[in-house]
Every structure is written in structure tokens, then in C-alpha cells.
Amino acid sequence: NAGVTQTPKFQVLKTGQSMTLQCAQDMNHNSMYWYRQDPGMGLRLIYYSASEGTTDKGEVPNGYNVSRLNKREFSLRLESAAPSQTSVYFCASSEVVVIGGANYGYTFGSGTRLTVV
Amino acid sequence: QKEVEQNSGPLSVPEGAIASLNCTYSDRGSQSFFWYRQYSGKSPELIMSIYSNGDKEDGRFTAQLNKASQYVSLLIRDSQPSDSATYLCAVNKISGNQFYFGTGTSLTVIP
Numbered sequence: 652n653a654g655v656t657q658t659p660k661f662q663v664l665k666t667g668q669s670m671t672l673q674c675a676q677d678m679n680h681n682s683m684y685w686y687r688q689d690p691g692m693g694l695r696l697i698y699y700s701a702s703e704g705t706t707d708k709g710e711v712p713n714g715y716n717v718s719r720l721n722k723r724e725f726s727l728r729l730e731s732a733a734p735s736q737t738s739v740y741f742c743a744s745s746e747v748v749v750i751g752g753a754n755y756g757y758t759f760g761s762g763t764r765l766t767v768v
Numbered sequence: 769q770k771e772v773e774q775n776s777g778p779l780s781v782p783e784g785a786i787a788s789l790n791c792t793y794s795d796r797g798s799q800s801f802f803w804y805r806q807y808s809g810k811s812p813e814l815i816m817s818i819y820s821n822g823d824k825e826d827g828r829f830t831a832q833l834n835k836a837s838q839y840v841s842l843l844i845r846d847s848q849p850s851d852s853a854t855y856l857c858a859v860n861k862i863s864g865n866q867f868y869f870g871t872g873t874s875l876t877v878i879p
Binding site for chain 2: 684686691692693694695696699709741755756757758759760761762
């Protein structure tokens, strides 16, 4: 059982380049998320997808786009990378009980360490 | 005001002692509360969840929730050097299914 798989694990981009971070989960979770983690800032939500076919902005969406390709996959795209996007990116998934709104907690991927020079 | 606040530490305790980690949250309507452990260079790992007032015990870990005071805590009994990590508090607001995370408390257990 792989859980949540993120690729790549490391990436160096030049300013202005684009790239897509891939995420796939095999736990049949309905909700998926992209976070970035920066020193002193904690984990901040970029985008999330409550269910297949829906996406919503989180706390820091500027400069990013997402695609919920199917129930398993949720990708994050940087169209024109900037040094401020240097960070560690985590994908996560969770099972959410819609009635009552209970959330059973995230399972995180191993992270992507991105450096923009 | 931040959604979730934690004392960043560092917190140091001797091996075998009780480590106490604290977290406050701003939205009184929050309904789900979680503690994650994150080792340096690794991803966060869920260790405890709590949904109602009171204590919840799992092995050496006890989560405590006081909704009236908007306060969540994590107690680690018989602390071990392997418990040395950053502990993240996360809160799920009633209006959505995304979590808000604190910045984490760094714990060091001294052998």
C-alpha cells in the first residue's frame, strides 16, 4: 500500500520556467490537498479538491494552478516560477464524511523540495 | 490573529519525563483536532485525533481537548529520544474540510 506518492522529490528551476508536481493516492480518499511548508510559516494550503471534479483556492493560491485528473490524481502547476516559490511542497489526501463534516485526518506524501534560482 | 497558535519551542525534556505540548485555536466552531509528528526532512505523520472534549489516550500519547477554552494539548509520557521531532497541531473548521496548521513545536528528548 503506497499511500500518497509525489513526484519529483527534488527539483531546481530557473526563474520563469514552468513545471508540474504530480500526486497520486491509492486509498480511495475523496479529498486531496496541496500545501507548502516554509521555515517559520508552517504548512499553508495552496489549493484543495474536496471531491473529483472540484477544486478550491486555499490560503496562498497565487502563482499556482491545479488539476484533479481523477479520484486518484491531483497535480500542481507552476506556470512561471519565482524565487518566492522556493519551498517544500506536500500533497495530502483524506477521507471526509460529508454528513456531519468529520474529517479523519490527512495522509501526506513524502514531499517535493523545490528551489527556484 | 492566527487560526492555530503553538509555542515554537524548542522544548527539551529528559528521557522518561512527560512532554507537554500546547495549541490554541481561534474558530470556536472548529470540530476536528489533530496532532502530527514531523521528523527533520520528512513529511508530517498523524499520531492523534480528537473530536470531543476530554482526554483521549493512545499508548504513551494523550490528547486533551477543551472547546470552551479553545485549547488542545498533547502529552507524551515516558519520553524517548525517538520522540525528538516537531509536533504540529491541526484544526479542521466546520465550514470546510481543509485544515489549519500551527507552526509546530520542536521537542528534544535528552538521553
